[in-house]
Amino acid sequence: MDGPPILTAMQMRAAEQAAFDAGTDPYALMEKAGAGAAEIIWRTGHRRDTLVLCGPGNNGGDGFVIARLLRDRGVTVRVAALGESRTASAQRARVAWDGPVEDMLIAAGAGQVVDALFGTGLTRGLEAPVAARLCELVEGATLSHAVDLPSGVGGDDGALLSDVPRYGICVALGAFKPAHLLYPAAGQAGRLALVDLGISLPGTVRRLGSPALTMPGPDAHKYNRGLVVVIGGGMAGASQLAAVAAARSGAGAVRRLAIGGMVAEPHAIIQRRAEQGDAVARELEDERIGAVLAGPGLGLDQEAGGRLTAALGSGRPLVLDADALTWAAKDAALSVPGGSILTPHEGEFQRLFGDLRGSKVDRALAAALRVGSVVVYKGPDTVIAAPDGRARVASGGSTWLSTAGTGDVLAGLAAGRLAVTGDPFRAACEAVWLHGEAARRSGAAFIADDLLRALPAAIAARL
Numbered sequence: 001m002d003g004p005p006i007l008t009a010m011q012m013r014a015a016e017q018a019a020f021d022a023g024t025d026p027y028a029l030m031e032k033a034g035a036g037a038a039e040i041i042w043r044t045g046h047r048r049d050t051l052v053l054c055g056p057g058n059n060g061g062d063g064f065v066i067a068r069l070l071r072d073r074g075v076t077v078r079v080a081a082l083g084e085s086r087t088a089s090a091q092r093a094r095v096a097w098d099g100p101v102e103d104m105l106i107a108a109g110a111g112q113v114v115d116a117l118f119g120t121g122l123t124r125g126l127e128a129p130v131a132a133r134l135c136e137l138v139e140g141a142t143l144s145h146a147v148d149l150p151s152g153v154g155g156d157d158g159a160l161l162s163d164v165p166r167y168g169i170c171v172a173l174g175a176f177k178p179a180h181l182l183y184p185a186a187g188q189a190g191r192l193a194l195v196d197l198g199i200s201l202p203g204t205v206r207r208l209g210s211p212a213l214t215m216p217g218p219d220a221h222k223y224n225r226g227l228v229v230v231i232g233g234g235m236a237g238a239s240q241l242a243a244v245a246a247a248r249s250g251a252g253a254v255r256r257l258a259i260g261g262m263v264a265e266p267h268a269i270i271q272r273r274a275e276q277g278d279a280v281a282r283e284l285e286d287e288r289i290g291a292v293l294a295g296p297g298l299g300l301d302q303e304a305g306g307r308l309t310a311a312l313g314s315g316r317p318l319v320l321d322a323d324a325l326t327w328a329a330k331d332a333a334l335s336v337p338g339g340s341i342l343t344p345h346e347g348e349f350q351r352l353f354g355d356l357r358g359s360k361v362d363r364a365l366a367a368a369l370r371v372g373s374v375v376v377y378k379g380p381d382t383v384i385a386a387p388d389g390r391a392r393v394a395s396g397g398s399t400w401l402s403t404a405g406t407g408d409v410l411a412g413l414a415a416g417r418l419a420v421t422g423d424p425f426r427a428a429c430e431a432v433w434l435h436g437e438a439a440r441r442s443g444a445a446f447i448a449d450d451l452l453r454a455l456p457a458a459i460a461a462r463l
């Protein structure tokens, strides 16, 4: 579940400084970063003629190292710079490159372009002529690499500070930065590669890794594998999708509390009628219940509010999604019990938490702290945040997920994994991973129901 760390520029500088304080030579670190990047560029580009663009800071210094090492392997390399090198390490790397240095603004293109203009030191957008020339050169190349970051993105929040071209590969140095995973920058970075610089890094914010799941033990029975209750409402299909997802996530038993007519299949879902809050409250007295899901298809009428109130007061572990989040945003009396899982999309997040500051990771962490619960802030870049400061980011998954009902499936998965594990953060991480993996396995133009069918294979892949 723990993918590689994600560091802001300030955290990256602190980690590098700690390494320098412990005796690492700054220039040796630049050589190591440049060598790692050159290796990746060599493996993908081979002998393609190459233009390396070098900026004034250490990112440019990496570029000079890359240029030298590619040339040493027999690649035809040209270097074009944007001004003089301003740091001691970059100046040293520039001297070690003993070939000519062209002016970036007038240099001709090449089959392969390496952007080492700016990395974590970018403080503002590129000047318009520089951004325009960068776009022309990168878009005119067959293969393009961004060194550490695409020049022009806000490394800490993934914003585009000026026009940014789309790269083939982005080689992150030392650690991923938020912009590698957060949109819109993540959409321009292309395929991600990571160079390990061997320095010690903080690990509270990480890329979401694949979970280690386990089979039920020989002592397993339906009630000790996790009992989930899904509270239904006017839109039966939504709570049914969630209920089946919970069942397919590995839970032992799933009950769906329906209003009106029952959904017949699959027969494994236990359907019970509970329209009023008091009927729901009675259903939730069962102490074996490991998770209650409220929200998908719940409704916004008065009876729906009564059913939600019963869930919030049940004392059972909760997953709140969709209409439950809309209720919580508009009715201050409906406070969210700590230790829950909330799964808002962008609109629900805005309604619940308003305009928080910072990157999507910062906003998710602030929201988690405010409600004392795990927040799954959904989207093409989904951030899972815990009140203790941990966060995981899942990005670059199937964009076919942008179809109705996939959020209901995710909420059901979160409830199922919560009942199985009893740990809200772990459950949310496992649910997001399984959801993304089921989408990957479902190919193109799938619908939410198809994700349900892909879940057993997604789980089997992690046993």
Ligand SMILES: NC(=O)C1=CN([C@@H]2O[C@H](COP(=O)(O)OP(=O)(O)OC[C@H]3O[C@@H](n4cnc5c(N)ncnc54)[C@H](OP(=O)(O)O)[C@@H]3O)[C@@H](O)[C@H]2O)[C@@H](O)CC1
Pocket: 016, 026, 029, 030, 033, 034, 055, 056, 057, 058, 059, 060, 061, 062, 086, 087, 089, 117, 118, 119, 120, 121, 122, 123, 124, 125, 126, 127, 147, 148, 149, 173
């Ligand atoms: N620390 C290390 O030892 C290691 C670091 N590593 C590498 O260093 C990179 C970070 O290096 P960095 O901090 O030197 O910043 P970098 O991104 O090169 O740019 C800063 C320069 O650009 C300037 N500038 C900013 N914005 C601008 C704009 N819009 N238009 C024009 N100029 C602008 C800014 O000057 P300013 O005008 O803001 O004073 C400054 O001169 C990191 O991403 C990684 O690649 C690796 O080698 C591993 C070892």
Ligand SMILES: Nc1ncnc2c1ncn2[C@@H]1O[C@H](COP(=O)(O)OP(=O)(O)O)[C@@H](O)[C@H]1O
Pocket: 322, 345, 378, 379, 380, 381, 382, 397, 398, 399, 400, 401, 402, 403, 404, 405, 406, 407, 408, 409, 410, 435
């Ligand atoms: N463009 C996208 N790329 C990847 N995943 C997406 C994209 N759009 C939505 N998703 C994912 O699909 C799901 C949609 O959930 P939600 O918006 O609640 O939809 P619904 O309410 O219709 O079920 C979330 O898990 C979200 O992260």
Ligand SMILES: [K+]
Pocket: 059, 115, 116, 117, 118, 119, 146, 147, 148, 149, 150, 151
């Ligand atoms: K760069």
